[in-house]
Amino acid sequence: MATTGADPQRIGRELDGAVVTVDPALPSAVREEVEEIIGRPVGAGAGPRVHVGPGLPRLAAGERLLWMHSTNAGVDALLRAHSPWPPEALLTRTVGRMGERIGQYVLAWALAELQAIPGFLRQQEARTWNRLPTELADGTLAVVFGTGSIGAGIGAALRRCGIRTVGVARTPRPAPGFDSVLALGDPTGPHGPSAELTAALGAARWVVDALPLTPGTADLFGPALFGAMAGATFFNVGRGATVRTEALAEALEQGRVAHAVLDVLPEEPAPPASPAWDLPRTTLTSHSAGPTTAADITADFRTAWQALRAGRLPALTVRTAAGY
Structure with missing residues (x-):
């Protein structure tokens, strides 16, 4: 250390x-x-x-x-x-208390999606009354990349609502807030993510990037990791440069990522010409998750x-x- x-x-x-x-x-x-x-x-x-x-x-x-x-x-x-x-x-x-606060941020957006809050807000603007389908948090799976104090805070917040949590770390070991922890390995290498990580991403309802920016995490979220997802909602509350924006755009277009909530971007403040503004089904929150x-x-x-x-x-x- x-x-x-x-x-x-x-x-x-x-x-x-x-x-x-x-x-x-x-x-x-x-x-x-x-x-x-x-x-x-x-x-x-x-x-x-x-x-x-x-x-x-x-x-x-x-x-x-x-x-x-x-x-x-x-x-x-x-x-x-x-x-x-x-x-x-x-x-x-x-x-x-950043882990606690970012955990509340991730949980808030997850619950809003499960309770169809965006759809109800649109209905209210249109003065339309329809019952929209909602989901329960209990039993869904979140895969959280990063198991330090911030990742642990996210895991703890999600678990309180019955969400199963799998952490991903460079060195896997039991960590607070997680039901289990998987090895990150070298998902951008020639062999891609491990079979265990691929299976977890394929089953995940939520995938959370809470990683710091290091030479080993730069551009980590690219075609290999996004390609293993099957309709997850993706959060980035770590560092913007850990995600390849063009790969996220492709995953959103293909439906591998159902929604994205990005609190951080590679370039901040995001200029009007940033490609992040054009991502479909994506919300940007201007680096406000963990005050x-x-x-x-x-x-x-x-x-x-x-x-x-x-x-x-x-x-x-x-x-x-x-x-x-």
């Missing part, structure tokens, strides 16, 4: 003299809470830099970055902008600060070589 060169005991010893800064664009509540956590004003000290924010601060000549706590859960853009990452600097991220609050940022920073003071690596440490 450790980031190469980021020694938690060394970092913990240096915290007392570190200069802690907070991005000025963040709410004042974040700065105030960080000052309470560290026991001094932000900006005080003469040692290496600790920074809380969405991006790296400008460092003075000779200044050393000790630790950055990202206010985002996804750090792929940050790592691309600062490649290679300083090997001795620790990077942590903010997750907060991060000031309390989330400071709670995760506090937990990481306390771990480092105890000489431990924080649970939200980013493995910079892996990208998450």
Whole structure:
């Protein structure tokens, strides 16, 4: 789990003299809470830099970055902008209650579809009264790619409504929120998805992409994975660049994907010319599935600060070589 060169005991010893800064664009509540956590004003000290924010601060000549706590859960853009990452600097991220919130988002859209809410809204606009067919959630199958804290939150939310959950992970092992976990394998390779994953996707009512963007997940959802689906509704609440838009368009046209709900896209904000706007039976929600609050940022920073003071690596440490 450790980031190469980021020694938690060394970092913990240096915290007392570190200069802690907070991005000025963040709410004042974040700065105030960080000052309470560290026991001094932000900006005080003469040692290496600790920074809380969405991006790296400008460092003075000779200044050393000790630790950055990202206010985002996804750090792929940050790592691309600062490649290679300083090997001795620790990077942590903010997750907060994002798994719970994204789980509620996925469940809300799934239940809306099962209860034919879009159809009833159209009927109301047309002043038409017809009973529309609805479905029960109980017993349907969701396949969730990504079994970390966000994937686990999605799985837990769906299971509460009786939806069976299968997780997909690079290294399969039992995970909270899932009835079982399958190996991701190499679905874009010459042999395609494994027989187990192909069978799960073929039986799935819901397929959820909750993956981070790494070299191994870029363009992962293409013809092979979409081709194994048989009318599932596809959610992307991970990263836009994990999905090939043209492959999703083809799967929607063929009916392999019945509907799509996309909270993230390869290019954000999506320009008017983005092909995503033209996808049939698709809803775009403008990266709103898992809002991060000031309390989330400071709670995760506090937990990481306390771990480092105890000489431990924080649970939200980013493995910079892996990208998450």
